[in-house]
Amino acid sequence: MARRLFTLDEANALLPSLHSLLTEMVEARHRIVEAEPSLWPVLEKAIGNGGSKEAGAVLPHFETIQRNVQTIQNLGIEIKDIGAGLVDFPSERDGRVIYLCWRLGEPSVTHWHELDTGFAGRQPL
Numbered sequence: 001m002a003r004r005l006f007t008l009d010e011a012n013a014l015l016p017s018l019h020s021l022l023t024e025m026v027e028a029r030h031r032i033v034e035a036e037p038s039l040w041p042v043l044e045k046a047i048g049n050g051g052s053k054e055a056g057a058v059l060p061h062f063e064t065i066q067r068n069v070q071t072i073q074n075l076g077i078e079i080k081d082i083g084a085g086l087v088d089f090p091s092e093r094d095g096r097v098i099y100l101c102w103r104l105g106e107p108s109v110t111h112w113h114e115l116d117t118g119f120a121g122r123q124p125l
Contacts, residue, residue, distance in 0.1 A: 003097070004076030006089040008125065011100050011109045014075065014089075021068040022085035022104045028061035029082050086119060100125075 006014075035058050065082065072079055072087065078099070080086040085104025090097055093112060101122050102109045113121040 003090050011089040025068045028064040031061045
């Protein structure tokens with residue numbers, strides 16, 4: 001399957017929707033991490049008896065993350081860090097595929113990086 005390549009304008013046009021989806025994911029992740037100290041023993045026990053109230057309480061948060069990840073990936077956007085709300089838009093620059101890089105809280109897409117450099121390799125557009 002061919003990778004979708006985004007223009008800068010296309011990436012920026014998706015930011016309002018992405019902001020909402022990523023905000024939900026960051027919050028869901030926070031709720032899961034908040035529950036983590038008590039979650040591991042519960043999950044370990046659930047393996048043997050089929051579940052518990054505590055594990056069931058975080059299930060909607062996992063479902064939110066899974067649903068939003070699928071929605072974002074279906075658009076052709078790559079999620080790099082759920083906790084930071086970091087995504088990459090495959091794009092083209094000087095005849096090669098690169099990533100337009102955006103993080104939740106930034107007003108627009110203003111950086112890019114090579115496919116193999118990641119966030120540390122971000123450069124201004």
